[in-house]
Amino acid sequence: xxxxxxxxxxxxxxxxxxxxxxxxxxxxxxxxxxxxxxxxxxxxxxxxxxxxxxxxxxxxxxxxxxxxxxxxxxxxxxxxxxxxxxxxxxxxxxxxxxxxxxxxxxxxxxxxxxxxxxxxxxxxxxxxxxxxxxxxxxxxxxxxxxxxxxxxxxxxxxxxxxxxxxxxxxxxxxxxxxxxxxxxxxxxxxxxxxxxxxxxxxxxxxxxxxxxxxxxxxxxxxxxxxxxxxxxxxxxxxxxxxxxxxxxxxxxxxxxxxxxxxxxxxxxxxxxxxxxxxxxxxxxxxxxxxxxxxxxxxxxxxxxxxxxxxxxxxxxxxxxxxxxxxxxxxxxxxxxxxxxxxxxxxxxxxxxxxxxxxxxxxxxxxxxxxxxxxxxxxxxxxxxxxxxxxxxxxxxxxxxxxxxxxxxxxxxxxxxxxxxxxxxxxxxxxxxxxxxxxxxxxxxxxxxxxxxxxxxxxxxxxxxxxxxxxxxxxxxxxxxxxxxxxxxxxxxxxxxxxxxxxxxxxxxxxxxxxxxxxxxxxxxxxxxxxxxxxxxxxxxxxxxxxxxxxxxxxxxxxxxxxxxxxxxxxxxxxxxxxxxxxxxxxxxxxxxxxxxxxxxxxxxxxxxxxxxxxxxxxxxxxxxxxxxxxxxxxxxxxxxxxxxxxxxxxxxxxxxxxxxxxxxxxxxxxxxxxxxxxxxxxxxxxxxxxxxxxxxxxxxxxxxxxxxxxxxxxxxxxxxxxxxxxxxxxxxxxxxxxxxxxxxxxxxxxxxxxxxx
Numbered sequence: 001x002x003x004x005x006x007x008x009x010x011x012x013x014x015x016x017x018x019x020x021x022x023x024x025x026x027x028x029x030x031x032x033x034x035x036x037x038x039x040x041x042x043x044x045x046x047x048x049x050x051x052x053x054x055x056x057x058x059x060x061x062x063x064x065x066x067x068x069x070x071x072x073x074x075x076x077x078x079x080x081x082x083x084x085x086x087x088x089x090x091x092x093x094x095x096x097x098x099x100x101x102x103x104x105x106x107x108x109x110x111x112x113x114x115x116x117x118x119x120x121x122x123x124x125x126x127x128x129x130x131x132x133x134x135x136x137x138x139x140x141x142x143x144x145x146x147x148x149x150x151x152x153x154x155x156x157x158x159x160x161x162x163x164x165x166x167x168x169x170x171x172x173x174x175x176x177x178x179x180x181x182x183x184x185x186x187x188x189x190x191x192x193x194x195x196x197x198x199x200x201x202x203x204x205x206x207x208x209x210x211x212x213x214x215x216x217x218x219x220x221x222x223x224x225x226x227x228x229x230x231x232x233x234x235x236x237x238x239x240x241x242x243x244x245x246x247x248x249x250x251x252x253x254x255x256x257x258x259x260x261x262x263x264x265x266x267x268x269x270x271x272x273x274x275x276x277x278x279x280x281x282x283x284x285x286x287x288x289x290x291x292x293x294x295x296x297x298x299x300x301x302x303x304x305x306x307x308x309x310x311x312x313x314x315x316x317x318x319x320x321x322x323x324x325x326x327x328x329x330x331x332x333x334x335x336x337x338x339x340x341x342x343x344x345x346x347x348x349x350x351x352x353x354x355x356x357x358x359x360x361x362x363x364x365x366x367x368x369x370x371x372x373x374x375x376x377x378x379x380x381x382x383x384x385x386x387x388x389x390x391x392x393x394x395x396x397x398x399x400x401x402x403x404x405x406x407x408x409x410x411x412x413x414x415x416x417x418x419x420x421x422x423x424x425x426x427x428x429x430x431x432x433x434x435x436x437x438x439x440x441x442x443x444x445x446x447x448x449x450x451x452x453x454x455x456x457x458x459x460x461x462x463x464x465x466x467x468x469x470x471x472x473x474x475x476x477x478x479x480x481x482x483x484x485x486x487x488x489x490x491x492x493x494x495x496x497x498x499x500x501x502x503x504x505x506x507x508x509x510x511x512x513x514x515x516x517x518x519x520x521x522x523x524x525x526x527x528x529x530x531x532x533x534x535x536x537x538x539x540x541x542x543x544x545x546x547x548x549x550x551x552x553x554x555x556x557x558x559x560x561x562x563x564x565x566x567x568x569x570x571x572x573x574x575x576x577x578x579x580x581x582x583x584x585x586x587x588x589x590x591x592x593x594x595x596x597x598x599x600x601x602x603x604x605x606x607x608x609x610x611x612x613x614x615x616x617x618x619x620x621x622x623x624x625x626x627x628x629x630x631x632x633x634x635x636x637x638x639x640x641x642x643x644x645x646x647x648x649x650x651x652x653x654x655x656x657x658x659x660x661x662x663x664x665x666x667x668x669x670x671x672x673x674x675x676x677x678x679x680x681x682x683x684x685x686x687x688x689x690x691x692x693x694x695x696x697x698x699x700x701x702x703x704x705x706x707x708x709x710x711x712x713x714x715x716x717x718x719x720x721x722x723x724x725x726x727x728x729x730x731x732x733x734x735x736x737x738x739x740x741x742x743x744x745x746x747x748x749x750x751x752x753x754x755x756x757x
Contacts, residue, residue, distance in 0.1 A: 180393035213665035218308025232410035233629035235613035243289035271613030327373025409692030595644025661738035
């Protein structure tokens with residue numbers, strides 16, 4: 001970048017010269033150059049490194065979000081007096097009641113992170129300073145303090161001055177009122193099928209909600225969302241075929257992946273196909289797979305336990321982000337950040353300096369966006385801006401006139417936690433309820449084959465939202481027909497774009513180029529207006545240019561007639577134990593047109609007003625549900641038997657489930673992490689109560705190697721001396737106590753032996 005010869009004038013050039021009244025001390029004595037507040041990536045003096053003015057932004061103009069940890073970097077200069085060691089503090093104030101009574105409150109005064117001092121230079125190199133966390137005075141603002149309109153006042157003094165006489169101060173104000181929340185519903189995958197060699201069987205249990213929480217830690221770090229999320233299970237599926245075999249087309253998915261994605265789509269529909277949460281299929285370790293090692297369809301994305309980068313990438317697709325252009329053609333709107341990209345040729349560079357709020361590590365601008373196929377990965381200017389005010393995070397304000405709570409019971413629908421009567425204006429609440437309301441639908445899930453035939457996997461009649469997230473319309477329509485062949489209801493058949501990942505690299509499963517791939521998964525949501533006599537999928541012509549209506553069908557791709565008599569369900573036996581809940585029932589009847597009969601299970605904790613997915617694809621009349629996936633208290637279970645055309649339902653008697661320990665997860669440090677001894681270290685955890693109620697921060701207790709070191713969802717310490725250590729989190733919700741731990745290693749970089757040659 002070259003020497004920053006203008007550094008002594010930066011303070012003047014970044015503000016009004018007349019108002020600043022440049023004093024002699026800025027030329028001679030130590031002073032503050034500027035303040036950067038970052039939660040992952042931030043603009044700061046962008047003109048010093050981004051060569052295209054269109055890529056630049058004012059200092060600190062990338063949006064901050066409420067209740068997410070922030071690092072405040074204070075940049076200092078020595079003036080012409082030569083290098084000097086400086087220390088200081090950070091005074092924080094916030095306006096928390098801006099709408100009703102705009103009063104500033106003192107949040108607190110922070111001391112700098114270890115080592116607590118910095119050597120101020122006169123003319124430091126820009127890249128060397130921004131790329132080195134030790135080149136600035138650093139302050140960590142805990143997540144619970146980041147909210148409202150905030151003021152950060154930095155004071156500095158000479159570190160050898162016993163009186164701490166302030167030599168310079170600077171204040172930065174920032175809007176931290178945007179509140180976004182990550183709410184994840186896990187589609188838990190169990191495996192009961194052949195091993196990779198095909199000479200034995202594997203039986204692998206489905207992951208837990210705790211696994212979902214720890215896997216989401218990286219997403220929480222790079223997404224502009226508050227530190228506290230909502231995690232729950234949307235039910236389990238059992239995969240019985242290995243994810244091995246060749247792709248159906250170059251860069252595409254193998255048959256096993258299409259099977260899994262169909263199961264995940266069915267589980268999502270069984271859970272109501274909710275749009276107020278994001279769904280993620282979580283695979284256990286050990287499932288045979290390859291050469292295709294991932295095929296995540298938008299809306300039913302999936303990945304393995306602990307693979308946080310994959311989860312963030314796939315949830316990014318769920319949020320509407322295409323691939324960033326590196327390793328794949330990618331998003332045509334992604335900018336080139338010169339000089340880190342060739343002129344007008346984007347390669348997914350992140351564009352600014354990133355910072356990991358968990359440990360303060362710096363990510364240079366040339367690193368790659370996590371939505372690309374290149375590494376090392378971090379979030380970019382572009383992706384941060386696209387995920388700000390993104391609907392999947394239910395963006396709101398920390399002080400609106402009214403708001404729907406963002407941290408709510410994961411097993412209730414909005415009409416269960418909206419006040420009754422609702423405050424004015426009622427239309428806001430009414431519109432939100434209508435957006436999320438369940439409606440009777442017939443969901444058809446299958447695969448369009450290379451020969452234009454259709455393999456139907458699931459036909460289910462459920463109450464769900466009919467939106468198919470990121471689905472792409474095809475030239476097919478699904479129809480429900482009456483006794484005389486009349487169309488009672490119809491819906492477009494939506495292709496589910498799939499991103500395939502291979503062992504030798506990554507490619508597009510037909511979702512990156514123009515036109516439809518030869519083989520793809522699809523889903524249709526037909527309004528369930530009555531039983532009807534037949535279901536079919538038809539190929540149609542192009543859209544009529546005059547009125548936008550579809551031309552008459554050309555050919556029938558698939559059809560199924562109603563069975564002569566619907567299935568019959570017997571009473572449901574429910575047995576609760578410490579291992580979970582066992583349900584048993586009997587089904588009489590056969591599938592329509594030879595279709596297999598399958599069952600799914602739902603549960604309700606509010607007397608049948610809100611139903612949640614518990615399991616799908618059950619071919620026998622028995623299932624055991626993990627207690628981890630169920631709330632405590634009084635529940636009703638519902639079995640839905642699907643014959644490929646009709647769905648028959650039956651509810652159980654209410655059963656009381658005992659209170660269980662909270663589901664606890666250590667989000668930071670990551671198990672197996674290697675941390676520099678003495679460096680700032682974030683102890684950060686997540687917990688979900690069995691009742692669905694939020695657990696207050698004071699009920700989180702942290703232990704390091706068996707000794708209590710603090711309370712709260714987030715605690716900052718200096719990493720212990722070199723060696724192996726254990727961070728343990730104990731959480732109580734007033735009824736039961738749960739815990740989780742993560743082992744990690746600390747090291748001293750100045751006293752490490754060099755690796756043998």
